[in-house]
Amino acid sequence: MKETNNKDLKINGITNLPGGTFNNVKINGQLTLTSDFICNDINVNGMFTAEGKTKAIKGKINGSANFNNDVEFESLNINGKSLVKGESKIKDLKIEGQMRLAKNLTAEEINVFGIVNMNENCNSEIFKTKGSFTIDGMLNAGTIDVELHGRCTANEIGGEKIRIAKGSKNYFNKLIKSIFSSFNFFDIRLITNVIEGDQIYLEYTKASIVRGDSVEIGPGCEIDMVEFKNKFVKSENSTVKENRKI
Amino acid sequence: MEINLDSEFISKKELLDLTGISYGQLYRWKRKNIIPEDWFIKKSSFTGQETFFPKEKILSRIDKIKNMKDNLSLDDIAGMVSPNPVNVVYSKEEIIKRNIVTENTLNNYVLFQNYNENYFDFDKLLFLFILDRILKSGEMNLDEVKLIIKTFEDNYSKYNEKDCELFFIRKFGVSICFLANYPNEINFESEIKYIYRVVISNCIEELKILLNINIKE
Numbered sequence: 001m002k003e004t005n006n007k008d009l010k011i012n013g014i015t016n017l018p019g020g021t022f023n024n025v026k027i028n029g030q031l032t033l034t035s036d037f038i039c040n041d042i043n044v045n046g047m048f049t050a051e052g053k054t055k056a057i058k059g060k061i062n063g064s065a066n067f068n069n070d071v072e073f074e075s076l077n078i079n080g081k082s083l084v085k086g087e088s089k090i091k092d093l094k095i096e097g098q099m100r101l102a103k104n105l106t107a108e109e110i111n112v113f114g115i116v117n118m119n120e121n122c123n124s125e126i127f128k129t130k131g132s133f134t135i136d137g138m139l140n141a142g143t144i145d146v147e148l149h150g151r152c153t154a155n156e157i158g159g160e161k162i163r164i165a166k167g168s169k170n171y172f173n174k175l176i177k178s179i180f181s182s183f184n185f186f187d188i189r190l191i192t193n194v195i196e197g198d199q200i201y202l203e204y205t206k207a208s209i210v211r212g213d214s215v216e217i218g219p220g221c222e223i224d225m226v227e228f229k230n231k232f233v234k235s236e237n238s239t240v241k242e243n244r245k246i
Numbered sequence: 247m248e249i250n251l252d253s254e255f256i257s258k259k260e261l262l263d264l265t266g267i268s269y270g271q272l273y274r275w276k277r278k279n280i281i282p283e284d285w286f287i288k289k290s291s292f293t294g295q296e297t298f299f300p301k302e303k304i305l306s307r308i309d310k311i312k313n314m315k316d317n318l319s320l321d322d323i324a325g326m327v328s329p330n331p332v333n334v335v336y337s338k339e340e341i342i343k344r345n346i347v348t349e350n351t352l353n354n355y356v357l358f359q360n361y362n363e364n365y366f367d368f369d370k371l372l373f374l375f376i377l378d379r380i381l382k383s384g385e386m387n388l389d390e391v392k393l394i395i396k397t398f399e400d401n402y403s404k405y406n407e408k409d410c411e412l413f414f415i416r417k418f419g420v421s422i423c424f425l426a427n428y429p430n431e432i433n434f435e436s437e438i439k440y441i442y443r444v445v446i447s448n449c450i451e452e453l454k455i456l457l458n459i460n461i462k463e
Binding site: 140 | 270
């Protein structure tokens with residue numbers, strides 16, 4: 001898609017335009033693209049709205065971006081605020097600000113340092129977070145590495161390696177706290193119904209059922225039932241109502 | 247109801263026990279769309295909510311994945327089992343040479359549809375493939391086969407990559423052919439006889455496997 005003959009688009013004022021194919025798109029003011037668009041690189045410092053489908057190689061949102069339809073990115077970096085109303089296919093997603101995805105997200109690697117809200121499912125090979133997430137559907141990832149700094153919830157979690165641990169760096173909390181006042185800091189834990197995976201390590205997790213090959217329960221957990229195949233270890237500071245070797 | 251549930255569906259736990267795969271593998275295959283999302287059926291059970299699968303389908307799919315995964319990457323397998331078409335074009339000679347359908351089927355197709363081109367893309371190959379099966383089933387006469395192929399070809403594009411099922415039914419010698427979304431739940435009066443029905447995604451899968459084997463050779 002590296003087409004050099006496509007024009008750059010740079011907006012400093014406020015305008016509405018139809019979509020199309022562009023090389024680099026830079027928005028310092030306010031732009032609404034009213035139909036599908038394709039570009040190499042999009043950089044939003046102001047406000048951007050895409051009414052149609054978005055397809056881009058690289059994106060960086062420092063301001064605010066609303067995608068009212070499906071999006072496809074090779075890499076997307078959210079430092080500001082973003083909303084996607086359609087389906088998302090983003091190979092490499094990094095969220096340092098705040099993002100909401102109203103439909104399914106398919107990714108290769110997701111890194112969350114800020115806040116993410118997903119109303120449907122999240123599929124990724126790697127899912128790493130040091131921020132906070134709410135996933136109404138299922139989180140399905142090969143490697144799940146959650147460092148808890150706030151409250152995280154998912155309806156269901158499935159994958160190969162799942163590690164949920166409490167974050168240790170306090171300065172980080174302060175940092176996010178100063179940015180997002182709505183962040184819940186006093187309830188630092190993960191809440192879910194079901195966790196299923198091969199190797200599972202959990203801290204400060206509340207779950208109804210945890211199933212896995214090897215299940216290790218660290219401190220601060222409240223789990224109704226653990227089903228394991230090979231290994232089960234439990235910290236004294238956790239409650240597991242029932243455990244069963246299968 | 248309980249009996250029905252046991253024979254048609256299999257719980258996740260039973261599935262893993264039976265096939266020896268792990269949760270991680272199951273979720274990986276789901277991520278890769280090798281196991282479709284809508285096969286994960288949530289039902290409440292005495293231990294809370296449990297996931298069930300259509301038994302026959304999931305067992306045959308896992309069997310297939312296990313057999314293929316030594317030679318093919320997961321993405322390749324995903325491509326083969328997905329209902330989406332692949333980019334292939336075959337000439338008549340190639341179709342015969344590669345033994346995709348018989349020459350008789352090919353000639354019948356050309357005759358039925360007045361198809362004078364020498365080349366067949368994936369959709370056309372699918373029509374041929376289904377025609378081949380229908381002819382081999384030997385349940386219908388040529389006029390009826392012609393009707394089926396025409397109905398299918400005229401309407402198939404409306405399903406737009408969604409799965410559908412082809413029906414051919416008969417009552418007192420009057421035959422009717424139609425297409426319906428799959429999965430479906432269709433019930434007829436008792437005099438109706440199902441002469442032929444086929445789920446298109448299964449055909450696509452088989453055709454892809456057939457094409458792939460042929461390409462490799």
